[in-house]
Amino acid sequence: MTGSILRGADRNQDLELDTDVVVVGSGAGGAVVAAELAEAGQRVVVLEEGRHVPPEKYAQYRPSESLRHLFRDASLSFALGVGDTPMINVMMGRCVGGSSVLTGGVCFRVPGPVLRDWRDRRGLTELSPEALEPCFEAVEKAIHVEEVPVAMRSRSTALFAEGCNRRGHPLKPIRRNTDGCEGCSRCNFGCPKGAKKSVDLNYLPRAVKAGALIVSDSLVERITTRGGRAAGVTGRLLNGPEGRPRDRVTVHARRVVVAAGAYHSPLLLLESGVGKQSRQVGRNLTLHPGFRVMGRFDEEVRGWHGALQSAFSDAYEAQRFTLVSLFVPPGVFAATLPGIGPAHVARASQLPQLAIFGGIVHDEGGGTVRRAPAGREPFVTYRMSKRDKETVPRLLRTMADLWFAAGAQEVVLPVLGMNPIGPDELGRVNLDRIPGARLECSSQHPLGSCRMGTSPQDSVVDADGQAWDLPELYVADGSVLPSSLGVNPQLTVMAMATRIAWKMRERPLPS
Numbered sequence: 001m002t003g004s005i006l007r008g009a010d011r012n013q014d015l016e017l018d019t020d021v022v023v024v025g026s027g028a029g030g031a032v033v034a035a036e037l038a039e040a041g042q043r044v045v046v047l048e049e050g051r052h053v054p055p056e057k058y059a060q061y062r063p064s065e066s067l068r069h070l071f072r073d074a075s076l077s078f079a080l081g082v083g084d085t086p087m088i089n090v091m092m093g094r095c096v097g098g099s100s101v102l103t104g105g106v107c108f109r110v111p112g113p114v115l116r117d118w119r120d121r122r123g124l125t126e127l128s129p130e131a132l133e134p135c136f137e138a139v140e141k142a143i144h145v146e147e148v149p150v151a152m153r154s155r156s157t158a159l160f161a162e163g164c165n166r167r168g169h170p171l172k173p174i175r176r177n178t179d180g181c182e183g184c185s186r187c188n189f190g191c192p193k194g195a196k197k198s199v200d201l202n203y204l205p206r207a208v209k210a211g212a213l214i215v216s217d218s219l220v221e222r223i224t225t226r227g228g229r230a231a232g233v234t235g236r237l238l239n240g241p242e243g244r245p246r247d248r249v250t251v252h253a254r255r256v257v258v259a260a261g262a263y264h265s266p267l268l269l270l271e272s273g274v275g276k277q278s279r280q281v282g283r284n285l286t287l288h289p290g291f292r293v294m295g296r297f298d299e300e301v302r303g304w305h306g307a308l309q310s311a312f313s314d315a316y317e318a319q320r321f322t323l324v325s326l327f328v329p330p331g332v333f334a335a336t337l338p339g340i341g342p343a344h345v346a347r348a349s350q351l352p353q354l355a356i357f358g359g360i361v362h363d364e365g366g367g368t369v370r371r372a373p374a375g376r377e378p379f380v381t382y383r384m385s386k387r388d389k390e391t392v393p394r395l396l397r398t399m400a401d402l403w404f405a406a407g408a409q410e411v412v413l414p415v416l417g418m419n420p421i422g423p424d425e426l427g428r429v430n431l432d433r434i435p436g437a438r439l440e441c442s443s444q445h446p447l448g449s450c451r452m453g454t455s456p457q458d459s460v461v462d463a464d465g466q467a468w469d470l471p472e473l474y475v476a477d478g479s480v481l482p483s484s485l486g487v488n489p490q491l492t493v494m495a496m497a498t499r500i501a502w503k504m505r506e507r508p509l510p511s
């Protein structure tokens with residue numbers, strides 16, 4: 001049996017389909033569920049709002065094209081900081097393959113203490129290490145998870161590692177879903193070599209091979225119900241002028257899986273009137289607020305040579321932050337540097353001497369997804385907890401200190417309006433008093449807005465991913481994670497989606 005990928009944008013009439021399972025969203029969560037169910041012999045239709053860009057095409061994209069065609073809102077989605085919380089730039093994919101196409105490939109299993117917290121504090125005893133082991137194993141095999149050798153580290157990462165060694169906390173190697181990576185540092189714009197094994201290269205082709213139909217340019221607007229259970233979805237094909245919604249898409253299904261990501265899954269549930277009673281839908285969003293700190297060296301660093309992400313430090317987990325290596329293509333990097341006109345040119349001419357490292361806060365949550373007052377877009381607010389706010393200056397100070405320990409001449413902190421600082425200035429800068437509005441903060445990890453739990457009072461789905469409020473509606477993406485992880489989430493999102501798919505396979509489809 002072979003399915004296919006249908007481009008919704010190329011169609012010029014309504015589309016009506018009948019299937020066993022409809023999956024909304026083709027990213028990390030949706031792709032896994034689609035493959036697992038199609039391979040079990042179920043008829044699967046995947047509806048994806050974004051376009052279908054084959055890997056050989058995005059391989060040729062310049063970053064500005066990737067931003068337009070693979071990212072949501074050209075990467076300019078935000079969570080509005082409430083109180084003294086910074087505005088947080090939240091990046092997401094919007095294409096066949098979802099955010100998986102844009103990752104740095106970093107793969108972590110859910111950390112043990114997080115899993116214990118889910119069991120002890122949230123009562124999720126089903127999510128034991130033993131229960132999740134086969135799920136992680138299946139995903140790691142499917143997406144080819146491997147350790148990044150030290151030889152592939154960029155000079156940027158090697159320098160940061162020297163700082164870490166001098167402070168007694170050596171970096172650890174990262175694992176990534178790659179095969180044949182040549183280290184060109186542009187993973188976040190779509191791998192040009194097909195070496196990053198995103199879901200468009202494995203799970204989605206597997207689903208199609210097993211008979212699934214993937215419809216791109218297909219915006220789902222509502223979950224439909226019949227007899228008190230989920231019975232399909234309706235929406236629009238984005239086949240109007242400039243990709244605007246025009247013709248209808250209707251899918252009748254015996255089971256519905258929502259995997260539209262932590263911004264859009266809750267929105268779809270809210271639009272469909274699901275989860276109103278407990279008022280949990282859209283709440284508890286976590287983001288892993290992230291900060292980039294740069295060091296300027298006398299030597300040439302040329303950090304774009306080598307693996308984009310290759311090493312990390314969990315030495316600061318007790319302080320609630322993790323350090324992860326990263327880099328960006330030089331053109332994009334230049335746009336993030338301080339200075340205007342000649343001052344910016346002078347700064348940008350130092351690009352070869354600049355090194356970067358990233359830090360993410362293991363946050364407690366504080367985000368809420370609602371529908372924007374006008375239109376159908378999510379309106380997201382985020383209020384950092386007191387503890388998370390206190391973590392930020394600690395993270396920045398630690399990273400600056402590590403760069404100086406590595407021999408940096410200057411450090412550029414992600415504080416708008418602040419000039420780069422020298423080694424003897426670090427002690428004098430009062431980072432505790434920087435207003436949130438001046439912090440440059442980004443997130444690639446929205447999670448938790450339809451969280452899993454043991455009671456409809458404080459969660460949206462049960463331990464098997466089924467919505468408390470509506471039988472035969474499942475959620476299987478980053479939004480179901482019961483809390484933030486403190487590490488990059490794609491592998492956990494995919495392992496959880498595997499478990500949910502396997503649970504679905506055990507339950508007969510309703511007639």
Ligand SMILES: Cc1cc2nc3c(=O)[nH]c(=O)nc-3n(C[C@H](O)[C@H](O)[C@H](O)COP(=O)(O)OP(=O)(O)OC[C@H]3O[C@@H](n4cnc5c(N)ncnc54)[C@H](O)[C@@H]3O)c2cc1C
Pocket residue numbers: 024025026027028029030047048049050091092093094095096097098099100102103104105106107108188218219220221259260261262264265268309444445446476477478479488489490491493
């Ligand atoms: C730039 C970037 C770098 C990242 N790097 C890493 C990394 O190195 N390691 C890591 O672990 N994680 C990384 N992540 C995070 C990781 O990609 C996500 O955690 C993961 O993909 C989440 O999976 P998901 O299924 O929840 O959502 P997504 O993968 O985002 O998929 C959701 C899909 O649903 C579609 N959709 C939304 N609404 C609708 C609708 N109404 N109708 C139809 N379709 C809809 C979207 O277009 C999208 O394709 C990164 C993310 C980004 C953006």
